[in-house]
Structure formats: C-alpha cells, structure tokens
Amino acid sequence: MSGGGNRNRGARWSAAAWAAGVLAALVALPLGAGDRLPERVATHWGGGGRPDGSMPFWAVPLFPALLWTALLLVLALTARRATGPVRAWYGAVLLFTGVLLTGAQASIVHANLDRTDWTGAATVGPAVVLTLGAALLAGLLGLLAGRRGAAAAPAPARGPVLDVPVGERFVWLSWTTNPWLQLTAAVLGLVAAAAAIAAAGGLIGAPWAVVAPLTVVAAVVLGRSSVQARVTPKGLEVAFGPAGWPVRRWPIQAIESARVEQRTPAQVGGWGYRLSGLGTTVMLRRGECLVIHPRTGAEFAVSVDDAERGAALLNTLAAQRTGD
Template identity: 65%
Template sequence: MTDRMKRPGGAGWGAAVWITGVFALLAALPLATSGRLPERVATHWGGEAPDGSMPLWAASAFPALIWAVLALGAALMTRRTDAPTPSWTGATLAFTGVFMAGTQASIVRANLDRADWRDAGSVGLGITLTSVAALAAGALGWIAGRRGERSSPAAEAGEGTSMEIPAGERFVWLSRTTNPWLHLIAAVTGVAALAAALAAAGGLLTGMQWVVVTPFALASVLTLAFSSVQARVTEKGLEVAFGPLGWPVRRWAPQDIESSRAESRTPAQVGGWGYRLSGLGTTVMLRAGQCLVIRPRKGAEFAVSVDDAERGAALLNTLSAGRPE
C-alpha cells in the first residue's frame, strides 16, 4: 500500500513570513518609539524595579539577532529531517516568536516617557500575559506540525471506476493540497494583527485599536482555514478536512454517495479560489486541475482539488456499491 499525500509547500511560505515579521517587529519597535524612550533602555528586572539596561540600538538589535539565529538553526535542522514542517519546529517558532515579541513590547511600554531607565515601570503583568499567549501559540504550532508529519497507507488499486478490496483488509486513501499564496496572505494578515495587538498593549495604539486588530485577525483565520485541504477515504466514507488543524470537517458515509469521479476544473469555472459555490455545486479550489467529485444522494455535487483523484473516486465507488441503500 502506498501514500499519495502531497507535501504542503505552503507551510514554508508561512514560516518565512512569520520569521521575517517577528524579526521586523523586534528590530523596529524600539526605534519607532525612540522619541519617547530614554537614551539607555531598561532591559532586565530583578523584581519590580529594573536592574539592567542597554543602549537603544542594542535593545533593538540584540533580540532581533537572537531570533534570527534561532530561526536559522530551526530551518537548518528542518532540512535534515524527512518532514517539511516537523511539530517541534512549528511549536518552537510559534512559542519563541510570540514570547520575544510580547517581551519586547512590554519592555518598550515600561520605558515609555521615562527620563532615565531606572525609572522604568514593571513588566510583570506583560510578561505573564505574553507567556500565556506564547504557550497557546506553541501548542497550535505543535498540532499543525503533527498534521504535516502524518503518513498513512493508501489502498493499492489501478485506475478505473471501482477497485477490488480483499475481504478483511483495512485501507485508507489520503491526498492533501495546499495553496502557498493563501498561506502567505494568512501569515501577512496574522503578523499585522499581532503587531497591532502588541502596539495596543504597549500603549502605542490608542482609541480604535480593536477596529484595526479585528479585521486583520479575522482575515488571517479565515484565509488559513481554507488555504489547505485533506481528503481521506476509509471504510467510513469520505472525510474532507480544512486548514492546518484539520477543522472544520465535512463527512459523507458510503451509503450517502451515489457516485464519484475525477474531473479537471479551473478557478474560472467555479468562480475563483477557496470554497466556491457555483452551477457545478460546491468546489474547494486550491489549484487548477484534477478534482475528486462526488454526487451525494441528496444535495449538490461536491468537488475538492486533490491529487490522485481517480484512485479516491474508484475506492468510493466500490464502497458505495457494496453498501445497501
């Protein structure tokens, strides 16, 4: 049995944008507020009061350099593994990026409008909130990485409208597609939302801050949710999962599917990219070309753009034919 799952190249784009965005934020935040900061910036606290400082340029360059070295090391280690985005890489980059960016924002906020670094305020609350957010981001990065590492066997069969399945044999067919441009859009809007949220937390953005944060955050979540798709066929039928976390999910039992086929479709035919409703029914269009198309016994046709659609359709036809209506 063989696995026909396609490697998700869009994850590399997302990681690159995330690394670049965090680097820019770490380096630019102190410099962008330099007019409101002392010449030396408090950077270490022994309690409520600061006990260490750096020149403004060092407070900008040092965290950015640490992040660049860490990201480079993670990238080099990833190239030496079989998986394109191992779970530990996603967790490390997500946790460290959020923690360092939040810490930098807390430091800048504590130093704002202070004549001397020794008068800087406390960073305790900011670091606590940042730690919680970083842990959540690390968990999401780990989950997304685990999904990228999955490898499962698929049914052996030739092309055709159906295939023979030996009695008692277990099987699964998998195929995954990602759109790197949608990943890039999700990453860019996500970084913009994070930067706006950190700026608001640091007192750099006042008034209508949530009007700025919310649209970027919503656009990032929705775009990411429909930037990748995975189709899976088992004895239970067809399951189509969206996004890096595999949610939301649509499912059809074998007895609910009248027929399945492979068909070539383009974005122009279905009205664009993503989750599209048209005269052809529902199409999940992430790249032009081959799609797995099912005709449910109730409702409109559903198509998803994945590789090896002939094999998935043949297996579904076999399952549907072998189940009583």
C-alpha cells in the same frame, strides 16, 4: 498521498513569513520609539517589580534579533535530518519563541516609554503573564498542526490500490494548498499583529477596530487555503486549513457514486469554498477534482491531486457496502 509538495511549500512560505515578521517587529519596536526611550533601557525586573537591569539603547533591538536569528539558523540546519515526529515540534518552537520574544520586546518598550531614566521604568508583571500565556497557546497550536501533518505522511503503496478484498482496510489521502491564499492570510495577519504590537508598546492607540476585522479575515482565509481529502472504509472526510478544522464527512452508505471532473474557478464562481449550479466546490487550484454524488443533496467537489484513485476507491467501497 498527493499534494505533499504543495503542502511543504506552503509550510516553508508560512515559516519564512513568520520569521521575517518577528524579526521586523523585534527591530522596529524600539527603533520606532527611539526618541521616547532613555539612553539606557530597563530590560530586567526584580521580584518587587522594580527594574534592576538595563541595556544601552542600541542593544535593545540587536540582542533579541540575534537570538531569533540564531534559533532560525539552528532549525534550518537540523530540519533536513529531522523525522516526522521531530519536525512536528519545529512549528511549536517557532511560534512559542516568536510570540515570547515579540511580547517581551513590546513590554520593554512600553515600560520605558517617556521615562528619563531606566530606573523609573514601569512594572511589566501583567504583560509578562499575558505574553507567556499567548506564547504557550501559540506553541500548542503549532505542535498540534505539526503532528497532524506528520501523521498524514503515507506509507508506500503496496500492490494494486483498488484491489480491496472485503474486510481489508485501505486509505487514500490527498492534500492541496493554495500558496496565494496562504500569502494573503500571512500579510493580513502580519498587519494585524504589527498594529497590535505597536499598541502594546504604547506607540499608537489601541486600533481594535482595525486589528479585530483583519485578524478574523486572516483566520478565515488561512482556514480556506488548504484542504485534505481522506477516503477510508467509513467514507469521505474533507478537512480544511492547517489545523484540519472544520471537517465535512460523508458516510460511505451516503455516497451513491464518485468521479473525476476538470473544473476551473470561472465555472464555480471563484476561489475557495464556492456554491454554484454544480453544487459545492472547494476550489484551490484549477483542474482535476474529486466529485461525489450523494444519495441525497447536492454534489460536492474538491480540487485535489490523484482524484481518480480516490474516486475509484470510493466506488469500490460503496459497491462492497451495498453488495453490488
């Protein structure tokens, strides 16, 4: 598989942006509401929904920030030695813990807002349920994305790749990531998250007219920031985004031929998923593209590394299927 370096760099940048964003939220939430919080802040609630534990104000941003930093250090120190299946859990841990700590911090700030004493803090029961649900969902998405990335790791090539005897099964896999699109998605997502967290903490009114569009745009950009092309005896499969969805598939019998072509964003009308006189092009980086010519419909091109080998394998498989 080609493009592994791009994917790894993209994953590292995404993790770094998430780590920095969570740390900023944990510190900024209580500091931003400092003049509206009591000197001691309620941080624990008993079974009856009444606060039964507190911290001095200075400890409210410090304590969760230290917990988050310690988790990041542990993951950073163990990441290099981790195997694919173990690494698949790293994203899940980062997402679950980040959402859990941030949600808990927002709940604490909101419950203590404009209270003269911590004993009069509001209950946090519903917020805890929502936070836990969101954290579990985020962790599950991180685990699924991590397992998909680990499963995509290729075995070393053995022998000529294009010498494909009938009945044998060969797979070609290539991945391309656009770090600028990932960074754009991360910035939009962090702005939306910051607005939502500030609203949950009671610092601002609910800015859903801003949060919802930013969230949608961030998700769309993220889903178009990476692409994986996979050739199997069944045909070509092109999956988008870190979760590998949506997916476009062409059965091998539907592909007349495949080739390699040099393309630029100017030729196809820009970056991302583009429609032009050349057909459909997934343009994440200029240069080498795998281009297929279907038996019906417009041509499809995707900018991935090692496109020549993918095209050759598609042509070999198509010839075997038609008996040419």
